Amino acid sequence: MDKKKHGAKTHHTTQKKRHAIQLVWALLTNSYLTGFLYGKIYTGKLKQLCVPGLNCYSCPGALGSCPIGALQAVLGSRNFKFSFYLAGFFLLIGALMGRFVCGFLCPFGLIQELLHKIPFFKKIRYVPGEKVLVKLKYLILLIFVILLPLYAVDILGQGSPWFCKLICPAGTLEGGLPLVFLNEALQNTIGFLYAWKNAILILTILASILIYRPFCKFICPLGAIYSFFNRVAIFRHRVDPKRCTECRLCAHICPMNVNPAKNPNSAECIRCGACIKACPAQALSHTFTKRTEISSHTTSSAPLPPSSNGY
Amino acid sequence: MNRLKEHRTALVLLAVSLVFLLTGTLLRGEHEVVLEKAIRICLECIGIG
Ligand code: SF4
Ligand code: SF4
Numbered sequence: 001m002d003k004k005k006h007g008a009k010t011h012h013t014t015q016k017k018r019h020a021i022q023l024v025w026a027l028l029t030n031s032y033l034t035g036f037l038y039g040k041i042y043t044g045k046l047k048q049l050c051v052p053g054l055n056c057y058s059c060p061g062a063l064g065s066c067p068i069g070a071l072q073a074v075l076g077s078r079n080f081k082f083s084f085y086l087a088g089f090f091l092l093i094g095a096l097m098g099r100f101v102c103g104f105l106c107p108f109g110l111i112q113e114l115l116h117k118i119p120f121f122k123k124i125r126y127v128p129g130e131k132v133l134v135k136l137k138y139l140i141l142l143i144f145v146i147l148l149p150l151y152a153v154d155i156l157g158q159g160s161p162w163f164c165k166l167i168c169p170a171g172t173l174e175g176g177l178p179l180v181f182l183n184e185a186l187q188n189t190i191g192f193l194y195a196w197k198n199a200i201l202i203l204t205i206l207a208s209i210l211i212y213r214p215f216c217k218f219i220c221p222l223g224a225i226y227s228f229f230n231r232v233a234i235f236r237h238r239v240d241p242k243r244c245t246e247c248r249l250c251a252h253i254c255p256m257n258v259n260p261a262k263n264p265n266s267a268e269c270i271r272c273g274a275c276i277k278a279c280p281a282q283a284l285s286h287t288f289t290k291r292t293e294i295s296s297h298t299t300s301s302a303p304l305p306p307s308s309n310g311y
Numbered sequence: 312m313n314r315l316k317e318h319r320t321a322l323v324l325l326a327v328s329l330v331f332l333l334t335g336t337l338l339r340g341e342h343e344v345v346l347e348k349a350i351r352i353c354l355e356c357i358g359i360g
Contacts, residue, residue, distance in 0.1 A: 041352055048346040057349040058356045065349040069356065073348035074341050085335025085342055091328035095321040164356040171356035179357055186352075189359050197358035232320040287317065 011253065014277050018104060019113070026055075026107035030174075035060030039182025041175075050086075052093045053106025054222050056168070058175030060182070068145060068222050069164055069171075076149035076159030094229030098236065102216055102223050102270040108170040109216055109270070115208035124211045126257060133218050134268060140167065141221035163221060165193070169201040212255040216270065227267035235271070236287050237264035243283035250275035250284060260284055 029051050032042040041060055051064040067089060074083035093101060102109050116123075127133060144163035153159045164171050176197060180186045207214040216223050230236065237260060244261050251259040253274050258266040260275040264284065276284045315322070335341040354360025 041350070043350040045346070047349040048342040050345070056353075056356050058353045065345050069348070069353065070345040074344050077344050080339070080341060080344070083335060083341055084331045084339060085345070088328045088331030088333075088335055091324050091331060095324035095328060160360075161353070161355050164353060165360065168356065171353070172358055175353070176357035176359075179352060186357070186359065191359075193360075194358040229324075232324065234318050234321045 010277050011274060014273055018272060019110070021104050022107075022110040022113075025053075025105050026110055029055060029063055030059055030061035030107065032061045032063055035062075036178065036182075039179055039186075041179075050089050051105075052101040054108045054168075054170050054220060055106070056164075056171040056174040058171065058179065060175075060178050062174070066170075068168075069161060072145055072149045072159075072161035072163060075146065076153070076161060078157040081150065090225050094226050094233060096234050098229040098231075098233035098265075098271070099223060099226045099267075099269060100233070100235050100271040101226055103272045106222075107174070108220075109213060111173070112204075112208040112213045112215060115205060116212050118209045120209055122210075127211060127214075127217075130217070130257065136218050137220055137224040140219060141224045145221045166196075167200060167219070169197070169204040169215065172197040172201040213270075217256065217268070223270075230267055230269055231265045234287065237269065237271070237276070238285055238287065239264045240283045240285070243281045245281050245283075247280070249278050249280065253278040 035041050039060065041058055042063055044063075046063050047057060047065050049064050050067040050070050051062075052067070054068060055062055055064070055066050057065045057069055067086060071083055071086040074080050074086060140163065144167060148162035149159040151159070152162065176194065180190060180194070204215050211217070239261055246261065248259070248261070250261055254260060254269075255272065255274065256266075256268045256270055258269050258275075260266070260269065261283065271286075273286075276286065
């Protein structure tokens with residue numbers, strides 16, 4: 001088997017393993033089956049704990065809380081203007097693994113990846129203005145998750161979860177659709193907002209078929225929070241410049257359009273591991289692997305694969 | 312020792328995270344606000360509220 005074919009095969013095997021982990025995690029954390037049967041949600045104590053990924057707490061199967069929903073709930077409540085609980089949670093998960101959560105532990109990330117597997121004659125690898133557009137998620141975090149819940153309050157001093165209300169397609173897909181479908185009382189209350197949120201969901205689905213994880217790249221406030229930690233988390237990537245032959249194979253395969261040889265801990269990296277597997281010189285690794293000495297046979301450069309990044 | 316140095320910032324952040332988590336839960340009871348919100352169907356999340 002030649003090197004290129006072998007590379008493609010290992011790449012697909014690692015990504016399959018990652019998808020298996022994503023799927024098991026999504027099922028485990030959304031395993032309240034009664035909810036799906038009767039159009040209800042889980043109401044036990046576990047829900048005071050947050051799951052690391054974006055996972056609507058009004059999903060009938062959800063056993064834990066969505067950290068972005070939880071943050072807006074605390075900031076919007078009359079009694080608090082800062083959330084130590086959520087800040088502590090983000091520091092904990094961020095310092096341990098940063099956006100590894102996005103690559104492995106977020107159901108909405110998995111959904112977008114699966115949608116991207118749907119064949120289409122022309123996939124969009126780079127969105128025009130992508131370098132600027134990726135900053136949009138920070139603005140959404142600041143305005144819809146922090147400032148509006150804090151300051152756009154009613155006469156009782158109570159704020160709304162504006163990101164959930166106006167934007168979040170995960171809430172529509174995981175909570176809105178199944179609950180409204182299973183619950184007649186809710187069906188009678190839907191109106192413009194429901195149509196608006198469904199339009200955003202349809203747009204997200206269509207965009208995900210064309211673009212790899214568009215919501216994660218441009219919109220997700222949770223990905224934005226974890227991205228601050230990629231550089232310092234215990235799990236992070238490293239590049240050995242002595243080994244790197246600058247063949248750019250890693251940049252070519254990266255679905256998030258990162259160049260890991262130059263910036264292994266980019267804020268956009270979701271730790272999918274594709275670049276590490278793809279590197280023929282073994283110049284890329286993560287902090288949970290041991291550094292090994294350079295041996296001459298690992299430093300040869302390999303040809304670039306065909307234009308597709310395999311996603 | 313090298314490992315500790317390599318992860319110095321993360322370890323400091325982890326220590327701060329524990330202090331914050333304890334403050335948020337034991338002293339301020341923020342987890343109760345989260346529970347209250349999460350055990351009722353969130354009308355905003357599902358596109359009704
Ligand atoms: S960016 Fe958001 S939606 Fe995407 S995987 Fe990360 S937490 Fe999930
Ligand atoms: S830099 Fe590597 S691990 Fe990060 S998203 Fe790109 S291919 Fe995946």
